[in-house]
Each structure stands twice: as structure tokens, then as C-alpha cells.
Amino acid sequence: xxxxxxxxxxxxxxxxxxxxxxxxxxxxxxxxxxxxxxxxxxxxxxxxxxxxxxxxxxxxxxxxxxxxxxxxxxxxxxxxxxxxxxxxxxxxxxxxxxxxxxxxxxxxxxxxxxxxxxxxxxxxxxxxxxxxxxxxxxxxxxxxxxxxxxxxxxxxxxxx
Amino acid sequence: xxxxxxxxxxxxxxxxxxxxxxxxxxxxxxxxxxxxxxxxxxxxxxxxxxxxxxxxxxxxxxxxxxxxxxxxxxxxxxxxxxxxxxxxxxxxxxxxxxxxxxxxxxxxxxxxxxxxxxxxxxxxxxxxxxxxxxxxxxxxxxxxxxxxxxxxxxxxxxxxxxxxxxxxxxxxxxxxxxxxxxxxxxxxxxxxxxxxxxxxxxxxxxxxxxxxxxxxxxxxxxxxxxxxxxxxxxxxxxxxxxxxxxxxxxxxxxxxxxxxxxxxxxxxxxxxxxxxxxxxxxxxxxxxxxxxxxxxxxxxxxxxxxxxxxxxxxxxxxxxxxxxxxxxxxxxxxxxxxxxxxxxxxxxxxxxxxxxxxxxxxxxxxxxxxxxxxxxxxxxxxxxxxxxxxxxxxxxxxxxxxxxxxxxxxxxxxxxxxxxxxxxxxxxxxxxxxxxxxxxxxxxxxxxxxxxxxxxxxxxxxxxxxxxxxxxxxxxxxxxxxxxxxxxxxxxxxxxxxxxxxxxxxxxxxxxxxxxxxxxxxxxxxxxxxxxxxxxxxxxxxxxxxxxxxxxxxxxxxxxxxxxxxxxxxxxxxxxxxxxxxxxxxxxxxxxxxxxxxxxxxxxxxxxxxxxxxxxxxxxxxxxxxxxxxxxxxxxxxxxxxxxxxxxxxxxxxxxxxxxxxxxxxxxxxxxxxxxxxxxxxxxxxxxxxxxxxxxxxxxxxxxxxxxxxxxxxxxxxxxxxxxxxxxxxxxxxxxxxxxxxxxxxxxxxxxxxxx
Ligand code: FES
Ligand code: FES
Numbered sequence: 001x002x003x004x005x006x007x008x009x010x011x012x013x014x015x016x017x018x019x020x021x022x023x024x025x026x027x028x029x030x031x032x033x034x035x036x037x038x039x040x041x042x043x044x045x046x047x048x049x050x051x052x053x054x055x056x057x058x059x060x061x062x063x064x065x066x067x068x069x070x071x072x073x074x075x076x077x078x079x080x081x082x083x084x085x086x087x088x089x090x091x092x093x094x095x096x097x098x099x100x101x102x103x104x105x106x107x108x109x110x111x112x113x114x115x116x117x118x119x120x121x122x123x124x125x126x127x128x129x130x131x132x133x134x135x136x137x138x139x140x141x142x143x144x145x146x147x148x149x150x151x152x153x154x155x156x157x158x159x160x
Numbered sequence: 161x162x163x164x165x166x167x168x169x170x171x172x173x174x175x176x177x178x179x180x181x182x183x184x185x186x187x188x189x190x191x192x193x194x195x196x197x198x199x200x201x202x203x204x205x206x207x208x209x210x211x212x213x214x215x216x217x218x219x220x221x222x223x224x225x226x227x228x229x230x231x232x233x234x235x236x237x238x239x240x241x242x243x244x245x246x247x248x249x250x251x252x253x254x255x256x257x258x259x260x261x262x263x264x265x266x267x268x269x270x271x272x273x274x275x276x277x278x279x280x281x282x283x284x285x286x287x288x289x290x291x292x293x294x295x296x297x298x299x300x301x302x303x304x305x306x307x308x309x310x311x312x313x314x315x316x317x318x319x320x321x322x323x324x325x326x327x328x329x330x331x332x333x334x335x336x337x338x339x340x341x342x343x344x345x346x347x348x349x350x351x352x353x354x355x356x357x358x359x360x361x362x363x364x365x366x367x368x369x370x371x372x373x374x375x376x377x378x379x380x381x382x383x384x385x386x387x388x389x390x391x392x393x394x395x396x397x398x399x400x401x402x403x404x405x406x407x408x409x410x411x412x413x414x415x416x417x418x419x420x421x422x423x424x425x426x427x428x429x430x431x432x433x434x435x436x437x438x439x440x441x442x443x444x445x446x447x448x449x450x451x452x453x454x455x456x457x458x459x460x461x462x463x464x465x466x467x468x469x470x471x472x473x474x475x476x477x478x479x480x481x482x483x484x485x486x487x488x489x490x491x492x493x494x495x496x497x498x499x500x501x502x503x504x505x506x507x508x509x510x511x512x513x514x515x516x517x518x519x520x521x522x523x524x525x526x527x528x529x530x531x532x533x534x535x536x537x538x539x540x541x542x543x544x545x546x547x548x549x550x551x552x553x554x555x556x557x558x559x560x561x562x563x564x565x566x567x568x569x570x571x572x573x574x575x576x577x578x579x580x581x582x583x584x585x586x587x588x589x590x591x592x593x594x595x596x597x598x599x600x601x602x603x604x605x606x607x608x609x610x611x612x613x614x615x616x617x618x619x620x621x622x623x624x625x626x627x628x629x630x631x632x633x634x635x636x637x638x639x640x641x642x643x644x645x646x647x648x649x650x651x652x653x654x655x656x657x658x659x660x661x662x663x664x665x666x667x668x669x670x671x672x673x674x675x676x677x678x679x680x681x682x683x684x685x686x687x688x689x690x691x692x693x694x695x696x697x698x699x700x701x702x703x704x705x706x707x708x709x710x711x712x713x714x715x716x717x718x719x720x721x722x723x724x725x726x727x728x729x730x731x732x733x734x735x736x737x738x739x740x741x742x743x744x745x746x747x748x749x750x751x752x753x754x755x756x757x758x759x760x761x762x763x764x765x766x767x768x769x770x771x772x773x774x775x776x777x778x779x780x781x782x783x784x785x786x787x788x789x790x791x792x793x794x795x796x797x798x799x800x801x802x803x804x805x806x807x808x809x810x811x812x813x814x815x816x817x818x819x820x821x822x823x824x825x826x827x828x829x830x831x832x833x834x835x836x837x838x839x840x841x842x843x844x845x846x847x848x849x850x851x852x853x854x855x856x857x858x859x860x861x862x863x864x865x866x867x868x869x870x871x872x873x874x875x876x877x878x879x880x881x882x883x884x885x886x887x888x889x890x891x892x893x894x895x896x897x898x899x900x901x902x903x904x905x906x907x908x909x910x911x912x913x914x915x916x
Contacts, residue, residue: 021277028276037188038181040400042349043433047839050349078181091179095171098808102646103178104185104350104400133846136839138349138401139646141811141877142847 007071011036012080020067026060027051029067030077038078038107042136049135052108052115053077059115078107081114090114090152099148101139108135113149121157125150165659166868169804172651173670174644177398184397186353186369191426194355195224197416198279199429200269200286201439202261205297205509205832207290209259212269217285222278225423226286228269229256232418235384238409241376242566243479247315251306251507253474255411255418261290262306262473263509264834265438267411272419272427295509295832299470300340300447303506312507314475319487321562322498324453327462331453335534340901341523341882342825343445343470346516346816347844348645350400351436354416357426363391367417370394370673372407372643373683378675380409381417392417396673402645402684403816404515405441408477412439434837441514442826443482445470448527458539460550462498465490465527469505472512480505481566482513485520485617488565492528493577493615493770494550499563509832515685517816518875521614522882526902529612529883537896543887544581547613551577558864566620566686572768574861575796577613584611584772584794587856593776606779607789610887612880615770618872619691619865621763624682626696628657628704629756634728634743636661636668638700641681642693643673647874648805649689655801656694656868660701662725663742687872690801692761695866699759707755708745715748716740767863769871771795773817773884776851779892784910786822786889788849794856798863798871806873807855813877814853819845820878821885822903 004019009029016034025044030036030053042050044063051062054076081088090110093099100106109132116123116131123131128149137145177183214226237252257268269286273279296304296312303312328334353369365387370377374394382389399406412429419427431439447468453461469483487501516522536546552559554576561570593609600607627639638657642649650670658665671677682688705725712730713720716737724733731739746754776790793810800806823843827835836842862869886899889909898912 023277031187036181037185038183040185040350041187042351042400043839045433045838045840048349078179082180087176087179094179095175098172098804100175100178101648101808101812102348102350102399102401103174103183104348104398104646106178107181110179129847133848136349136844136846138347138403138816138844139812140808141813141815141853142845142850143811143853144808146847 005068007068009034009067009070009075010073011075011077022066022068024067025063026065026067026070027062030062036077036079040104040107042104047136049112050105050108052111052135054111054115057119059112078110081110088114089155093148093152097144097148097151099140099144105135105137109137109145113152117153117156128153165655165665166801169802170651170655170665172648173654174648174650185350185400186355186397187430189355189368189397190428191357194426194428195272195423196276196279197419197427197429198271198283199267199412199435200271200283200288202257202264202266202268202290204261204290204292205264205295206293207261208293209257209261209268210289210291213287214269217271217282220278220282220285222274223271223282225272226269226282229258232256232415235414235418238411238414238477239380240475240479241477242481243484244567245315245480248475248479250310251314251475253411253476253512255414263511264832265435265511266473270415272423297508297510297828297832299445299506299508300468306507314471314505314507315480317480317483317487317503317505318501319563320500322462324462324464324498324500327453327498331461332456333454333538334451335454335531335538336451337530337534338449338900339527339530340447341444341526342903343442344516344820344824345440345442346403346405347842348401348403348406351431351433352406352410352412352440353430354413355426355428356416356420358420358424365392365417365421366395367413368395368397370396370407371399371645372402372685374643374673374675375641375681375683377409377413381414384414385418385421393676396643399645403517404443404519404685406645407643408441408514433839437837437842438511438834441476442472442511443513443516443519444523444820446486446523450527450531452531452535454535454539458535458541458546458549460494460496460535463496464500466502469503470508470510470513471505472508472510474512476512476514478514481515482519484565486524488563488570489521489615489617490524490528491561492525493552493613495552510828517813518879521616521875521879522820525612525614525880526882526886529880530886533887533890534897543611547581548578553578568764568766571765572615573863573865575768575770576860577770579860580770580772580794580796580858583856583858584774584792587794587854588774588792606781606892608777608888608890608892610775610884610891612773612883612887614880615768616875616879617766617768618687619763619767620686620688621692623760623762624692624696625678625680625758625760626693626700627678627756627758628700629754630704630742630746631754632743632747632751634667634741636663637671638668638697639671639677640693641678642689643684645684647809648802649684652690652801652805653693653697656697657701660698661705664728667728687874690872691767691866691870692763694801694868694870696759696761698868699761700757703759704755704757707757708742711749712740712745763865765865767798767865767871769795769797769876771876771879773880775884775888777885777888777892779889781913784906784913786904786909788818788851788885790851792854793877794858795873795876796858796861797873798861799859799869800857803857806857809873810855810877811853813875814881815845815850817878817881818849818885820902821882825903
């Protein structure tokens with residue numbers, strides 16, 4: 001065991017002052033040290049994308065990043081998507097298009113899709129499919145996830 | 161008239177917490193002062209344990225305890241839940257290996273520490289000395305010994321009827337095939353987890369992270385720990401996928417419970433993915449030697465199948481289920497005058513096996529449908545015609561197959577198989593599809609179409625109970641002993657309750673998977689919940705409705721037969737006079753508790769939905785790569801409570817079926833070392849590998865065994881996917897019978913092509 005260093009994780013606009021070992025992953029720190037359990041861990045080796053969060057505007061796999069690397073950066077997780085009781089268009093689209101079953105992969109897909117669409121609102125359908133194929137879902141067969149993200153993309157474009 | 165809710169694609173009650181990060185999955189549960197548990201697993205496929213040295217691990221700061229088999233010597237092996245077949249008991253698994261290890265990943269020791277990182281560090285310090293023994297890795301090859309006097313062939317299952325020998329003697333042709341399906345598993349995206357704690361004040365042991373069969377697991381843990389069953393409660397939270405594997409009783413669950421008792425602190429165990437791929441049940445791996453006796457026109461006279469089921473290292477909770485179902489369901493939708501199946505359940509030095517979505521049927525459908533394709537080739541007719549000639553007819557229903565499985569007689573309750581084939585063919589635009597394939601082939605493309613059929617089973621009894629409570633505020637709770645593994649149980653049960661009772665859909669909450677809320681329950685497996693729990697719900701709702709109307713009638717100065725209830729309001733059927741809220745009636749019954757009703761549904765027969773899969777594939781002759789371009793499933797579900805959810809079940813199943821057909825496989829080296837231990841080696845389909853899917857939901861054959869006509873849909877999408885894709889690849893290459901093994905990986909297909 002090595003020494004713990006103090007860091008600040010800014011999650012959804014709130015500061016969490018915590019102390020972590022250098023090896024602690026961002027995913028574990030978000031979940032265990034900051035109590036934000038909406039971010040899920042499906043593999044811990046960077047393949048499934050369930051742990052996707054947005055760090056300084058970029059979707060990242062929080063199981064592949066050390067918590068210390070995110071010190072002071074702006075982190076967004078699924079808990080921050082809705083505004084009060086009003087769901088984000090992406091969340092609503094997942095509900096409308098039955099884009100989730102067990103819901104375990106869902107936070108990762110939501111953050112991936114939101115992160116990419118905010119950065120690149122005009123992304124083509126093909127590129128969007130490429131992006132979505134970097135996360136795994138074992139329940140839905142993806143068809144409804146793709147439908148949901150396309151519908152939300154159209155709405156987000158209209159709104160911006 | 162009550163408003164129609166059954167049959168509508170209602171949005172799910174389950175979704176809001178899952179979309180907003182408020183889910184409660186196993187790893188989201190924590191208790192103050194909890195210990196993190198880490199399992200130390202065997203690195204050898206087969207060997208004698210010489211010693212386990214825990215001293216260094218124990219000395220690590222933060223480590224609370226390290227256990228080996230001696231510390232759990234009181235605990236019996238984990239029992240078999242399904243299939244009451246004698247002879248399985250000696251092959252059950254102890255929670256920690258005693259003198260031998262029998263697969264890589266077998267729990268040998270367990271560490272309890274202040275946090276998960278420390279527990280993992282300590283686990284690395286446990287030194288296990290093992291004297292390696294030769295591993296048995298091929299269930300269809302030579303058998304070995306599990307223990308002295310116990311061969312690795314656990315049991316042989318035999319089923320059949322009619323005089324197959326005579327048919328084979330006189331047949332015009334005999335078609336024989338050897339076929340195999342690789343080792344797959346459900347691989348839910350959430351790994352397993354168990355959080356146990358002991359409440360000394362109430363002498364109550366609690367476990368969170370339960371799924372699928374909480375009541376059975378509660379009872380079993382009670383027996384294993386020698387406790388009263390009433391002194392243990394299991395709680396199901398959110399479950400990140402089930403697919404057969406999640407929620408069975410595993411060694412880790414029992415150890416966590418035992419440790420919470422013995423160590424006096426809460427214990428939290430969360431599996432990592434590498435563990436999940438070597439320790440959670442595997443499934444599927446079978447080799448079939450199948451043959452058919454046919455006449456000159458391709459009519460089946462008899463089918464005979466000898467198969468070898470690779471059960472892995474131990475018999476687990478499912479007992480002989482997978483092989484039993486494979487043998488019982490192999491005949492499918494066809495008229496087979498004589499049938500014989502001989503299934504060898506054999507142990508190997510691999511991860512133990514259990515069920516995975518459509519257990520035994522993904523495998524036997526592959527065998528049977530490949531056989532039908534071979535019959536077509538032999539008789540010189542098209543695959544579709546070969547099927548038409550052999551299908552059971554509507555007039556044959558109900559059809560007694562003359563075999564049994566899971567303690568029930570297989571009697572197809574209803575079906576119009578030929579009608580569904582027509583629907584599937586119409587929906588694909590068969591002729592246009594064939595023409596397009598022909599044109600593309602002329603242009604040099606390697607494309608083909610495959611079709612496969614199946615009969616599913618669902619709604620396994622023997623019972624389910626439901627209690628409905630209507631509170632004085634008008635809120636309704638439906639309490640069931642079912643479980644949810646993410647398939648939308650709450651929504652479906654709420655729909656049935658809302659329509660039958662005449663309540664508003666959004667006033668209903670559904671409680672499941674909590675052993676302290678209902679006396680007994682069978683959980684969620686075998687696509688049983690919609691049928692069994694659904695019908696129990698309908699009965700309880702009907703009883704409550706009748707009671708409310710009887711109480712309301714005098715208050716509304718009319719006869720109960722003149723009243724109807726809809727959206728939570730009781731009114732006269734002729735629309736005259738005032739209406740009354742059901743909440744008011746509940747209050748008049750009991751101002752504090754409101755009204756409630758209970759009902760059970762018992763059934764000794766399963767129901768039998770059926771389906772057709774059609775796949776369009778393109779093959780790259782250079783690389784051996786196969787792309788599924790389009791997929792169609794036509795499925796007769798009797799009655800769909802929520803078509804959107806049925807479609808979701810089917811599309812999800814198709815994806816798993818495509819995975820099993822083309823990508824997924826647990827491979828081992830010659831010493832039994834697993835090679836598929838990350839998501840980079842065990843390849844599951846991504847959005848890229850899944851084609852556009854068309855789902856045709858048919859309701860032509862409602863089940864006569866329950867009033868709503870319900871059948872289940874959980875396993876429809878996966879069942880025939882291996883068979884349909886294999887047929888499509890054969891068709892693309894113009895080589896009937898080429899595909900004999902799943903998954904069809906690029907390497908295998910290239911090798912098969914090179915061998916031709
Ligand atoms: S948990 Fe991070 S990619 Fe799977
Ligand atoms: S909804 Fe279960 S893994 Fe995606």
C-alpha cells in the first residue's frame with residue numbers, strides 16, 4: 001500500500017475532496033469515495049464502456065484513468081444529466097425507444113452519446129454507429145439504442 | 161368496459177431510476193464497517209492440493225481473515241435445484257476446494273480485508289501448492305475419473321418413443337451428421353455480487369445481490385448454514401442481466417453469508433470480469449451425432465441422436481437440465497414417427513456449466529435444423545419444402561410428444577407452424593429476397609439466406625402466488641415471488657393488474673425478489689414469469705375487483721353486475737349516475753389498511769410458443785469473415801402483453817444468438833488453461849455486428865392453458881440463430897452441409913473452405 005494524496009473531483013459541478021492512492025481508478029473514486037454509483041463497472045479493462053463519463057468535455061473510460069489524473073477537471077456523470085425532474089433528451093429517447101432493459105450499460109451509453117453529440121452535433125449516422133459500437137450491451141441487441149440516440153441527436157440539433 | 165392495457169406497448173415503469181443513475185445494483189450496496197471479500201482461485205485445471213499457505217496474506221495490514229477449506233469444513237456442497245435425477249449428488253461442488261482442484265478458477269481460499277484493493281493484494285500473497293494431474297477436456301472423447309469409483313460420465317439421459325430401429329432398417333435414405341456447438345455463456349454486463357450482513361438484534365442474516373431464484377437460495381443457504389429459513393432474508397435489487405447464469409446459488413454467495421455470521425462484520429463480494437469468465441456458469445458445449453431415416457420424398461421416418469454434453473468440473477444447481485431439455489425439445493415442430501435420444505452428461509476440467517438462455521435448445525435446434533437442411537439436399541428439395549413436408553399440422557394440436565422434461569409431459573398446447581412459416585416468408589418478401597441474392601451472386605458476391613424453425617417452451621410451474629394490496633390512498637402494490645433480471649417484469653405485471661382490476665397503470669408498483677414480503681416464490685427462469693406470475697396476478701386482480709364492486713354496489717344503490725371499473729373509478733355500465741374511486745371503496749373496507757387479495761396459479765404443463773428465423777449473410781471468401789446483413793424472427797407468442805418488450809426480448813436474443821454463431825467461445829489450451837478471460841478474447845457482438853432486425857409478433861395460437869392465452873418470449877430470439885446463420889452460410893457458398901460447428905469463426909471457415 002502506498003500513500004494517499006489529496007485531490008478534488010469536480011463531479012457535476014460539485015467538489016469532492018478525497019484522498020486516493022495513486023493506483024485508484026477514477027471509476028472507483030467516483031463510486032466509492034464520492035458515492036456516485038450511477039457510473040458502472042462492467043469489465044475494468046477498457047472494453048465495455050459501462051464506466052464512460054465525460055471529463056473536460058470528452059467521453060472517457062473511467063476504469064482506465066487514475067483518479068489523480070482527473071484532479072480538478074470537470075467530470076460529468078449520469079447523475080448530472082437531468083435538470084431536476086426534467087430528463088435530458090437522451091434519457092427520454094432511451095425511454096421512448098426502449099433503449100434499455102437491465103439498465104446496467106445505460107449510463108455508459110448515455111454519457112458516450114451525449115459527449116459525442118455535444119462535441120460533434122452534425123455527426124453522420126455511420127460515424128455515430130462507429131462510436132456506439134465501442135460500448136457493449138448484452139440485453140437489447142443495440143437496435144433500440146441506435147434508434148434512441150438518433151432521435152435524441154435530431155432533437156439536440158434542433159435545440160442548439 | 162375496462163380500458164385496454166394488455167397488448168399495448170406501454171413505456172416501462174422500470175426506466176426512470178435506471179436512466180438517472182439511481183439504480184441499485186449489487187455493487188451499489190454498502191454497509192458501514194464492511195469487509196471486502198476476494199476469492200483466491202486455482203490456476204490449475206486439475207491437481208491435488210499439497211498446501212495452501214496464507215501466512216503472508218494474513219500479515220498484510222488491513223487483512224482481517226483468510227479462509228481455506230478447513231474454515232468451511234462444516235458446509236455441505238451446493239445442492240441441485242432442478243431435475244430430480246439420482247446419481248448427481250457425488251459430483252456437487254464444495255464452496256472451497258478440499259483436496260483437489262478441478263478447473264482453473266475454482267475457489268481455494270478467500271481473503272477478507274478492509275477494502276477491495278487490499279483484499280486483492282492479499283489474495284496475490286496466498287501460496288497454493290498444487291501437484292498437477294492430467295486434464296480431461298473433451299466430453300466426446302475418453303472419460304476419466306472424477307474421484308475413485310466415480311467416472312466423469314455423470315449420467316446418461318435417454319428419451320424416445322416408437323421403433324427407430326425398424327425405421328432405419330427400411331428407410332430409403334439415411335442422413336447422418338456430426339455437429340457441435342461451442343462453449344458460451346450469458347455473460348451479463350453486471351458481474352455477480354453478494355453483500356451479506358448479520359443483524360444480531362433480530363438474529364437475521366441478510367444477503368443483497370440476490371437474483372433469479374431468491375426464495376430457493378434463501379432456503380438452501382439456511383440448510384447449508386444450519387439456520388432457520390425464517391432467519392435469513394434475500395433481497396434482489398437491480399440485476400444487470402440474467403440469461404440463466406445470474407442468480408443461481410454459487411460458492412461465493414454461501415461464503416459471504418457464512419463469513420458475515422462468523423466474522424461479525426458485513427461482507428461485500430463483487431466479482432471482477434476475469435473471474436466472471438472463469439467462475440460463473442458456462443453453457444452450450446455439446447457434440448451431436450444425429451441421423452434421420454427418410455423416405456424418397458424427404459419425409460422423416462425416424463430420428464436418432466447421441467450427444468455429449470460438457471458439464472465442466474462439477475454438477476451445479478441446474479443438475480441435468482440442459483441435456484434433459486436438449487433431448488426433450490430436439491424433435492421441434494416436425495412429425496417424427498420414431499425418436500431416440502441418448503445424452504451423455506460428462507465432466508471435464510473446465511468451468512462448471514449451467515443454463516444459458518434457450519438452454520439445450522440453441523444446441524438441439526442447431527442439430528435438428530442442420531439435419532432438415534441435409535434431408536432437403538438428399539431428397540433434392542428446397543429447405544423450405546423439406547420443412548413443409550414434415551411440419552405438424554394445426555389439427556394435430558394439442559400434440560403429445562411422448563417425452564417429458566423438468567417433471568412435465570411435453571404436450572404442445574397450440575400452434576399453426578405452417579401458418580407462421582407463411583408469415584415469415586411473406587414478411588421477408590421471400591421471392592424478392594431470393595432474386596436480390598441471385599443478382600448479387602451474379603455480380604460476384606457471396607450471399608445467402610438461411611431459415612430455421614423451433615418450438616420453445618415457457619411458463620414452467622408448478623405455482624406462483626401474488627398478493628395485491630390496495631391502500632386507502634388508492635396506491636396499489638402487487639407482491640410476487642417472481643424475480644426480475646432486467647426484462648420488464650414490473651411493467652408487464654402492472655399492465656395485467658391494471659386492466660383486470662380496472663386501475664390506473666401508474667398507480668401500481670410491483671414488488672419482487674424480496675423473501676420477507678412473500679412466503680414462497682419460484683423466481684424468474686425458463687421464460688416463466690409472464691405466464692405464471694401473470695396469470696396469478698390476473699386472478700388476484702379479478703378477485704379484488706369483484707370484492708370492490710360488491711362493496712360499492714349498495715353504496716351506489718345498484719347491483720354489482722351493473723357496475724364496471726376503469727382507471728381507478730367505479731361507474732355504472734350505462735354511464736348514468738355518479739362514479740366512485742376505488743380508493744374510497746378501499747377506505748370503506750378498512751380505513752387504515754384498505755383492501756387486499758391473494759391468488760395462486762398452479763400448472764403442471766408448460767406452454768409452447770414457436771418461431772421461425774431467417775438470416776441473410778455475406779461471406780468474405782478471402783478472410784472467412786461472415787457478416788449478417790439482415791435478420792427476421794417471426795414468433796407466435798399466443799398473446800403479447802407488451803409488444804415493445806416482446807420485441808426487445810427478441811432483438812436482444814438475436815444478438816446473443818449471432819454472438820454464439822459467429823464470435824463467442826470459451827477456449828482452453830491443452831492443459832486446461834482458459835484462453836478467454838477478458839472481453840478482448842471472449843468476443844460479444846457490438847452494434848457493428850448486429851444487422852437491422854425485423855420482428856413479426858404473431859398471436860394465432862393463444863395458449864388454452866391460461867385465460868389470457870399467454871406464452872413467454874425470453875428465449876425466442878436466440879433459439880434458432882445458430883441454425884439459421886449456418887444455413888445461410890452454406891447457401892452463400894453453395895455448399896450444403898459445410899457448417900457443422902459453432903461458432904463459425906473466420907479461421908474455421910477458411911480452414912473448411914481450404915479442405916474442400
Ligand atoms: S468498466 Fe471501463 S470499459 Fe468496462
Ligand atoms: S440493457 Fe442490459 S446490458 Fe444494456
